[in-house]
Amino acid sequence: MDPHDAHPAPLPAPPTASTLEEVARIAGVSRASVSRVVNGKSGIAPHIVEAVMAAIAATGYVPNRAARTLVTRRTGIVLVVVSGTDTSMREWGIGEVLADPFFARVAGGLMGSLRPRNVDPVLMLAVDQTERERVVNYVREGNADGVLLVSAEANDTLPAMLSAAKVPVVLFSRPSTPAPVSYVDVDNRAGGGLAAEHLFSRGCRRLGIITGPTEVAGAEDRLTGFLASTQRLGLADVATAAGTFSVDSGAHAMIQLLAQGVDGVFASNDNMAVGAILAAHERGVDVPGDVAVIGYDDTIAALMCRPTVTTIRQPIEAVAAEMTRLLLDIVDDPGMPPRHEVLAPELVVRGSA
């Protein structure tokens, strides 16, 4: 074999990181030119583009993002934060919010919508004041271009902090304490109404509802919507029992409701619907035969149960896509006034009602 063949053939990745400077030298052009082709600017002589491409291939050059960010003021990173108060989140333990099917679905949806736009998500949990400040500083330090926020609890001060600091932000859901921020929401009143109507159409006449935490705007709206519909349908009194969005709380609430002889129950989220169904079974009450149960969210929890849970689906993917679109608009035009969007929920009929 000719020893000259031992020349390094197209090496996959050179050991030492190369720079724009080096590429320019090898291509025999200026750094500006390399920068332009790397960034896909138009109006560059073909022979320059070629030379640069070749040099990039030869060196395995990849641009340094810190340097780029330093001058462009854009990071291509968005903070995805789940915030709440100590109390609400301690139930799961820090870092376990993701174990909640709903937040996991939202986080996943957000990631999915960020991906095609080529922006990377930094995930952050904010359960106390220190962490909330950290979120604000994070983008003030120029680590991220904005934040996509989902509050796990009412009275969250983060939305207000963010808007005061003029940090681009879009919330999932209307903030429970009004703040001048953009948000995308799903019509919870309509969702509550859907639940009542479905139960009614099945023949249920003695309805009950397992509410979510009262301070959570969305939970409140689901209740309001449910009651408005039952009233319209001529169903006088509705039994109510309070839950906290956890499986156990749903089970406890169901026991109270069962004692009041309900034949149809609307649980304000799937976790509680699962709890309700389990509690019913333990007491020999058939679902949906003796009592129909309908949940909310359409999370994986609804499928981990028999019967599978009829539920009100939140179009999370669509919400996520809208949130992302909105946020990037705000990043491009920080002066933009807050914008709101409300999507429609959808009934998903399965086994439990």
Next chain:
Amino acid sequence: MDPHDAHPAPLPAPPTASTLEEVARIAGVSRASVSRVVNGKSGIAPHIVEAVMAAIAATGYVPNRAARTLVTRRTGIVLVVVSGTDTSMREWGIGEVLADPFFARVAGGLMGSLRPRNVDPVLMLAVDQTERERVVNYVREGNADGVLLVSAEANDTLPAMLSAAKVPVVLFSRPSTPAPVSYVDVDNRAGGGLAAEHLFSRGCRRLGIITGPTEVAGAEDRLTGFLASTQRLGLADVATAAGTFSVDSGAHAMIQLLAQGVDGVFASNDNMAVGAILAAHERGVDVPGDVAVIGYDDTIAALMCRPTVTTIRQPIEAVAAEMTRLLLDIVDDPGMPPRHEVLAPELVVRGSA
């Protein structure tokens, strides 16, 4: 009111981002000094520290991370990636991996372990070759210091790609195709053994196992460990049925096993255990009365079922903490040879076995 009082009192956050330079000017010291106190270096004259602190408070200065990263070559960011192949992940849909309780728990654990060390997690899913290359480039571009990787499927090429590119990386679990990378694992053989022993100690003598995808190293090990123990316990033949880690696959497998008259079943993960229990109930088979079922992982799924699922707990938090520690060590000393750690699983007895 004296107009002089209109002076800007301690403003919370000045509109315009200030720089080191500005702080230095106000404090009447050099930029180097400001940098030193900002970074908490020791050996600085008290009066300088004071002046700088005051100037920082007055300006609301926060350091620019891009500038800092550019010179220090440290980002304080770690990539948390879940990778798999199209096939394995399409089952969930991109962005929905987090909906799987197990990955959600791992991701959460990783976030929890990164938090106290002050490094931020960028979450990334890698389901095809393009995305895998994106992961490699991400850290080559200097966007992150290293990667914490959990593979959703065997034959994942990412570990090898990463180690070839000399990117600091730590895997959750031993890679199914050997690669020179560090990893932290949980002893799956021991876990399988634990399951067999527990079933045996409950009096089960006709055991069955619902396996996971055969190419997944961990699934294989659980099977091996289970069989080794049953053999040692003198239980001749064990019925086996293949599953894919999904709830449905667990249900289907259970039907086969039931037909073979088993009285104790080990499902290789909780999802399948839930499916198995649901399938048993639908056929009027009592769990654990007629057949005991034991799962694996100890995810939230195990609690969403009645009876609650007895399972083999993976100490995810400990694994996550170890992975993080290891990775930061590697980042500090890239030449370090790959290191492996294997933690012990634990039996969690609940209602199903």
Next chain:
DNA sequence: CTGAAAGCGCTTACAG
């Protein structure tokens, strides 16, 4: 269409 040069905001030897 291309290049020389300034500048983004930090950190870190190097002197003193």
Next chain:
DNA sequence: CTGAAAGCGCTTACAG
């Protein structure tokens, strides 16, 4: 213990 200065790797007016 402190400061002047160089330099990290890019992008972007500004000329030409």
